[in-house]
Amino acid sequence: MAEIVKRNKALSVNPLKASQPTGGSLACLGFDRAIPMLHGSQGCTAFAKVFFVRHFREPIPLQTTAMDQASSVLGADENVIEGIKAIAEKSNPALIAVLTTGLAETQGCDVHRNVREFRERYPEYAHVAVVAVNTPDFTGCVETGYAATIYEIVKALVPDAASAGTKPGNRQRQVNCLVSPMLTPGDLEALRDLIEQFNLRPVLVPDLSDSLDGSLTDDDFSPVTIGGTPVSELATLGEARASLIIGASLRKSGELLQEKTGVPSHYFDHLYGLQANDALITTLADISEMPVPQKIERQRAQLQDAMLDTHFMLGQLRVAIAADPDQLNALIHLVQGMGAEVVTAICAGNTPVLATAPVDSIKIGDLEDLEVMAKERKAQLLIGNSHAVASAERLGIPILRIGFPLYDIIGGYQKTWIGYRGTRQTLFDLANLVINFAHEEIEPYYSPYAQKPESERQACSPSCH
Incomplete structure (x- = not known):
């Protein structure tokens, strides 16, 4: 706690x-x-x-x-x-x-x-x-405003089963997905592909992967969004087989959806790391009554191999993280699962999921707090959004950019972090940051009985000989 x-x-x-x-x-x-x-x-x-x-x-x-x-x-x-x-x-x-x-x-x-x-x-x-x-x-913060809006949309636009005459399971292959703001458009595409491999039809609420995925359209200008979840789909949520609630911030919305429709909800705090994705895959296999596809089994094995390859770099690494609550909780579980130590955790807002995070303390604060605490506790790597880049530069440590906003890199909104493949790539990115950024390098030792390289002999003073 x-x-x-x-x-x-x-x-x-x-x-x-x-x-x-x-x-x-x-x-x-x-x-x-x-x-x-x-x-x-x-x-x-x-x-x-x-x-x-x-x-x-x-x-x-x-x-x-x-x-x-x-x-x-x-x-x-x-x-x-x-x-x-x-x-x-x-x-x-x-x-x-x-x-x-x-x-x-x-x-x-x-x-x-x-x-x-x-x-x-x-x-x-x-x-x-x-x-x-x-x-x-x-x-509050971005996450709490997002969660409040999803709750009001479910409350106002999803009809009650009694009044609408909907019945859970009428649409045998439909799965509702309420998704947290920590999921990027790239994450949502990966989630959709994953669910479809179990011969299920996901309805993402909301679907940023269709409205803000960077695709070109025929319209020169539109005063409203192009793409995304049709509002008419909300009337079908009561006929789905199950609902997946991705993100602890949406638990209240998931409970309301289940209360209004009778469709059972399955809750996942995040989808970072091996254990979290195993829980999702097991749930999808149970809902679809299908065995896990071989392709997904292979992706899991690839993640396990990546964990072996990167634990040398990530084990005992001192990490500082700044993020919104859902994402902070997910990142803490991910890096600690690889043996890293979270020495500083700064959050934008206070929500119940933070109390369950496996760290000693989490500070509700700003990037000044992050920088001061990371320096005091000798952090070796920082994880945060583009606003934290200047802090990483002053601290002299590398940064993994994640969250919102990401304005100093191209395509950050499209990167995939979830699933076996997304987690695997995240571990590679973390390990490469450590490899390419020297930390407390040990000076080479030369025996007094061995001849020094020519370049060092020339640099020595006469008293050295």
Whole structure:
């Protein structure tokens, strides 16, 4: 059980976390023909858009209610209602997610009431799904905002089995997958391929691998997302054979989905490492009633060989990690499973999964805390997002880039970390960082009875002879 050390500073220095509205927007972007609308000032939306564009290198559809001084004081209900109406009229989206910001929350907005008022005032837009989510950016992080949005989408758009007449197992090969924000578009593609090898049909909620995978389209411009999970698919979740909940942050959403539909949920905190992936493969084999395909057996054997090859470099390695809760927990299990020692663990937010992580303590803090603690504890390798690169340079240690945002490398959003193959490549990447970055090299020893190399004899002073 890890001790959770809460922040005691009055400010964040070199912040690690990104805001909850950013996480909520990311969840919305995984649905087809969707658009997030942030209830706040224009700067709140611009901040999130910059992060997304630099990370995914794609045009990102985001809207704002554009609160100003007057609406911040007198109320901005009309901004929300008319903003939803304008988007529904001009863009004809399938889904609008109304996400609050710190400004709107401080002002005292009630976006759930605003959505009800919009429905009463404009019944002609009943075909447009609208979901309101409280995501203040003065608390939480990307992961908590993402999880809150998925919960509200399941609550509002997945029909109850009793009222909809759905029955678990009607679609014998369908498997629902609620996926954490720690899974990249590349991870989601790998997860889909893995499930399909068991002759199952996965429905990913949400599916960033289809909307933010970097593929070119015929459209020059679209005001809404292109690709992702169709909103209509949410009505079929109650007929699936099972639900896979990937990420501890989505446990509450998984429990709600099971309560509404009766479809049994299977929970996985992460899919990093041999043990976690064994649990997933065993579950898929049970659901499909099929033996594990030979191809997957071979990938498992390849991972075992990679573990043997890399344990010389990773065993007793002193590692510092900074990430959101789900990913931090996953990385701790991965590196400790290889014999490394996590000497510093910094998290962007506090969630229940952190207490179960196999480390002495986890600090809720920023990248300044990471840098100070990593230096004190003589860390040899750092794991974090692109904001942590400067810290690694000052510490003089290598960094494995992972998380959000990744803006100083190309294709970071598409990298695969999960599964046997993803874990295998991650171990190779970690080992190569250690090999290519010298640590406390031992000076060569020359016997006094042996002749020194010519270059060193010339460098010696006369007193050496």
